[in-house]
Amino acid sequence: MNASYRLDLAGPTVDNLIIAWSRIGATLAVALSILPASALAHGLVGKRFFPATIATDDPFVSDELSLPTISSVRTNASGDEPASRETSVSGEFSKRITPDFGISLGAEHQHISPDGQPSIKGFGNVELGLKYQFYKDEAHETLLSVGLGWEVGGTGSKAVSADSFSTFTPTLFFGKGFGDLPESVPFLRPLAMTGTLGVAIPGRASTTTMTLDPDTGDVVSNVEQHPHVLNLGFAVQYSLPYLQSFVKDVGLPAPFNRMIPLVEIALQKPLDRVSDRRTIGTVNPGVVWAGRYMQVGLEAVIPVNRQSGRGVGAEVQLHFFLDDIFPHSIGRPLLESQL
Amino acid sequence: MILLRAIGAVLAACLVVQAHAHAFLDRSEPRVGATVSAAPGELTLRFSEEIEPAFSTVKVLDAKGKRVDKADVRVDLADRATLRVSLEALGPGVYTVVWRVVSVDTHVTEGDFTFQVAR
Numbered sequence: 001m002n003a004s005y006r007l008d009l010a011g012p013t014v015d016n017l018i019i020a021w022s023r024i025g026a027t028l029a030v031a032l033s034i035l036p037a038s039a040l041a042h043g044l045v046g047k048r049f050f051p052a053t054i055a056t057d058d059p060f061v062s063d064e065l066s067l068p069t070i071s072s073v074r075t076n077a078s079g080d081e082p083a084s085r086e087t088s089v090s091g092e093f094s095k096r097i098t099p100d101f102g103i104s105l106g107a108e109h110q111h112i113s114p115d116g117q118p119s120i121k122g123f124g125n126v127e128l129g130l131k132y133q134f135y136k137d138e139a140h141e142t143l144l145s146v147g148l149g150w151e152v153g154g155t156g157s158k159a160v161s162a163d164s165f166s167t168f169t170p171t172l173f174f175g176k177g178f179g180d181l182p183e184s185v186p187f188l189r190p191l192a193m194t195g196t197l198g199v200a201i202p203g204r205a206s207t208t209t210m211t212l213d214p215d216t217g218d219v220v221s222n223v224e225q226h227p228h229v230l231n232l233g234f235a236v237q238y239s240l241p242y243l244q245s246f247v248k249d250v251g252l253p254a255p256f257n258r259m260i261p262l263v264e265i266a267l268q269k270p271l272d273r274v275s276d277r278r279t280i281g282t283v284n285p286g287v288v289w290a291g292r293y294m295q296v297g298l299e300a301v302i303p304v305n306r307q308s309g310r311g312v313g314a315e316v317q318l319h320f321f322l323d324d325i326f327p328h329s330i331g332r333p334l335l336e337s338q339l
Numbered sequence: 340m341i342l343l344r345a346i347g348a349v350l351a352a353c354l355v356v357q358a359h360a361h362a363f364l365d366r367s368e369p370r371v372g373a374t375v376s377a378a379p380g381e382l383t384l385r386f387s388e389e390i391e392p393a394f395s396t397v398k399v400l401d402a403k404g405k406r407v408d409k410a411d412v413r414v415d416l417a418d419r420a421t422l423r424v425s426l427e428a429l430g431p432g433v434y435t436v437v438w439r440v441v442s443v444d445t446h447v448t449e450g451d452f453t454f455q456v457a458r
Contacts, residue, residue, distance in 0.1 A: 241363065245364040248372030324446070327446065
């Protein structure tokens with residue numbers, strides 16, 4: 001986030017938002033600290049390591065940095081909008097306040113190249129998040145969390161159509177490893193699934209814009225409805241490290257012994273206010289390689305229908321495990337133990 | 340440019356900071372899920388990180404849940420990422436290894452697996 005970007009902000013400044021968010025986080029941390037919890041490192045539940053996934057948010061709370069996530073997809077023409085290629089570079093920093101409660105800060109720079117028209121670029125809205133891990137069963141490799149995302153309206157560029165209003169997304173997160181399957185199906189035990197279920201709640205039901213009709217000279221009002229949107233995400237993954245370490249050492253050499261093939265599905269469905277409520281989304285097959293301090297993810301992005309895009313896009317992500325890189329400083333929860 | 344600098348700084352931190360990651364099991368002898376023809380006298384576990392032996396445990400159990408290791412788990416002095424534990428004379432059967440280790444930066448990891456001694 002650079003200075004020139006901050007000057008473009010139409011709403012609250014990023015600095016003020018960070019301070020406000022920190023205060024909210026600290027207050028909630030104290031409130032939540034009376035609940036039972038135990039320390040958990042990035043993505044580990046019992047012997048299961050859940051990698052960070054690209055299209056669906058992770059169910060765990062951790063100290064981590066995704067930087068960068070680069071995505072490139074093509075969209076179809078819609079109404080007056082021409083088809084375009086959309087490329088984004090984003091980053092997200094997540095910080096544990098307590099072992100089970102964390103906050104996050106994300107930003108994205110978008111580059112949109114419409115067919116036959118000049119390119120548009122700018123930052124999208126800043127995204128803040130809270131997440132609390134309320135259930136963990138190590139024996140059954142199960143994890144449940146709840147979170148609240150806040151897309152901060154007015155912090156992005158109008159050039160890339162960043163909303164001037166905020167959107168809040170309460171979300172339920174889950175993670176389930178299948179290491180507890182019977183010994184009779186050993187090669188299914190490296191399977192795991194993570195997912196999210198959330199509803200995006202716009203802070204404004206509609207936006208009315210007034211334009212001048214160049215032919216008649218009349219003032220015309222255009223009303224854009226902002227629906228509630230159901231967000232669903234799933235990631236089905238097969239952990240080769242799990243296979244090697246806990247099921248059967250099949251002799252995979254590096255780098256394959258640290259790879260986790262996966263398929264992500266991310267869907268969005270408008271629930272109200274608009275007539276076209278078709279589901280849009282993508283199916284993203286790919287692979288994550290997880291090392292000691294970082295992981296790399298690479299996925300294809302396949303639209304589920306015409307409304308969702310055109311052709312096959314791609315996403316790549318570099319993700320750092322801050323709890324391993326800085327185990328004695330910023331990689332630890334701010335409040336180490338429960339009060 | 341700012342983005343590249345940020346990524347570079349984190350990558351540099353990975354190299355410069357005295358960091359230690361979680362200890363994951365890299366390999367074992369007998370190997371995970373293997374069937375061996377001769378009963379091993381010792382179990383060897385090689386982890387991805389150096390291990391703190393005082394806070395690390397390894398147990399080997401037979402099919403009835405009876406402990407068959409000699410409870411003498413120790414770090415290999417030549418390779419502090421390797422744990423060794425002596426085994427009693429094992430008969431044919433399936434054995435379960437249960438381990439819980441603490442890496443030198445205090446991260447805890449755990450796991451289990453089986454191996455089989457053939458008849």
